[in-house]
Amino acid sequence: MRMTVTDQYLANNAEYAKSFNGPLPLPPSKHIAIVACMDARLDVYRALGINEGEAHVIRNAGGVVTADEIRSLAISQRLLGTTEIVLIHHTDCGMLTFTDDDFKRDIQAEIGQKPEWAAEAFSDIDEDLRQSLNRIKNSPYITKTSSLRGFVFDVATGLLREVS
Amino acid sequence: MRMTVTDQYLANNAEYAKSFNGPLPLPPSKHIAIVACMDARLDVYRALGINEGEAHVIRNAGGVVTADEIRSLAISQRLLGTTEIVLIHHTDCGMLTFTDDDFKRDIQAEIGQKPEWAAEAFSDIDEDLRQSLNRIKNSPYITKTSSLRGFVFDVATGLLREVS
DSSP: OOOOHHHHHHHHHHHHHHTOOOOOOSSOTTOEEEEEEOOTTOOHHHHHTOOTTSEEEEEEGGGOOOHHHHHHHHHHHHHHOOOEEEEEEESSOGGGSOOHHHHHHHHHHHHSOOOSSOOOOOSOHHHHHHHHHHHHHTOTTOOOOSEEEEEEEOTTTOOEEEEO | OOOOHHHHHHHHHHHHHHTOOOOOOSSOTTOEEEEEEOOTTOOHHHHHTOOTTSEEEEEEGGGOOOHHHHHHHHHHHHHHOOOEEEEEEESSOGGGSOOHHHHHHHHHHHHSOOOSSOOOOOSOHHHHHHHHHHHHHTOTTOOOOSEEEEEEEOTTTOOEEEEO
């Protein structure tokens, strides 16, 4: 039987657990939440020097703020005491390579039904990051924010560039 | 002026970039997507031995599958070629500590308005993991899956336990 990647990762996990020291406390010790793209090249803990237990890490396609990120941030702030928020988009993002209309038509062609949700594709990384910042600023449910900043991660250099 | 955690993480990032080798290709080289809780103690890359460029990592409060995770997984599969999916919930989760009704009432008491979304709190970690597995199985938009498995990460031991 072929070994899946999941099986390989399970074997890695058994090794990881051998030197694991837990449990740490539940609330993030640095009171911060990161919202980042799911991109495989962005290892958020390493790229920001985050240690275990410090920060909530929320990720999706694009690092776009949708209702589910508002849900996660509201829980993060109200129940677990975070106040800083960092958004991270990145260069060479897959979300720059298609349009919502084409994506939906492709799904419709395969299964005869269009998604009822927006794919959230975008054509300008800085503009979309500002969109996501504004969705947080404009949400009535995110009320404990002490700092909100957005960055673009450069997949060539590993550096964050702030967008204001 | 007080240095924020965001400022500290930016300083860490400048160090990280000094030894960064990029860019890697955009599609995940191991063709896998992970959906995990945002919990600060779960360093997904380290816990599964994931190297940069291998896997999409999607995270939110609880590791619950909502419309936004279906969106991210559909983009991951259709545009970037992933076929395996791993879901990760964990012990001592914040989502076990409240109810949707109480959470919504608390927000209503503060701002005079209830969220229009579910908070997705749960009382049984295995049962909620099965819920999320079923939401993927039942979604018409996730059509390229070769493997779908769910695990509970133990924050005391660092080990994954499979739920079937």
